[in-house]
Amino acid sequence: MTIETMNIRQMCDAFDVTPRTLRFYEAKELLFPIREGQRRLFTKRDRARLKLILRGKRFGFSLEEIRQLLDLYHMDDGQEAQLSKTYELAKRHLADMEAQKAELDEAIAELKEQMVWGAEKLDQLNKEKSVAA
Amino acid sequence: MTIETMNIRQMCDAFDVTPRTLRFYEAKELLFPIREGQRRLFTKRDRARLKLILRGKRFGFSLEEIRQLLDLYHMDDGQEAQLSKTYELAKRHLADMEAQKAELDEAIAELKEQMVWGAEKLDQLNKEKSVAA
């Protein structure tokens, strides 16, 4: 069975972030650890959110953008008031990500081409060297 | 026939950036516009580089990382000294981008799933409304 809650150190080790980062995310209302006295306890929900946060960052979204998106993933059945708004936001992000994917594919192709060129050049240099030897 | 060189305003309009940005990139040695008196003239080479810069930024690379990568694209046949180093760097970036692509695919799939859930919820809310009417 997996641990229900984690302290700050366990979180840091699990996700490779600093305590400062976790406190910062809490201050920005991206995470909501519960308190045991004054210590923070991070729940399964916090861990799911953190995973999404870190992923979002890798794709170049700001913490504020991510915060809004998290609502879609953690919308409890109570407050569907903003659901429609959140849904629109998600649609925009999805479009964003798909555009990013298309461009990424192109960039990868181009870089590969350049590297073929580079490999040829390197090969050529090595041949010259072995002739000189 | 395409224009050989562009002034700063034409560049800004073409790439949707500010003059400050172009001067900043020059200061950081990412661009090397020639001078006509004190005015900058951006060549075809500068335009190619700027395109790569902006693309790199969208993938979350820092300007410094991008600056180093640009060497691979604009290595003239003279200074192949650093070619091998640059090649290694490009390999790392390529791996980076392919990892990013894999994760992006996953993220897109997950977000889509969430949106299906959201769509169902929205549908449900609309039905309740029309019953009430």
Added chain:
DNA sequence: CGTTACGTTTACGTTAACGTCAGCTTTACT
């Protein structure tokens, strides 16, 4: 019971990537 380890709050510091503004040239009209 002292101290070591882990955690907390508060607050100022830092870096990247520009924005903004002042003051000066140069070019383009009229």
Added chain:
DNA sequence: AGTAAAGCTGACGTTAACGTAAACGTAACG
């Protein structure tokens, strides 16, 4: 010649996302 437009060079300001350090709490260990 006068002046408006476009560009230039500093130089200081700004925002996001943390880093870092001080000063304190508390819980367990020897």
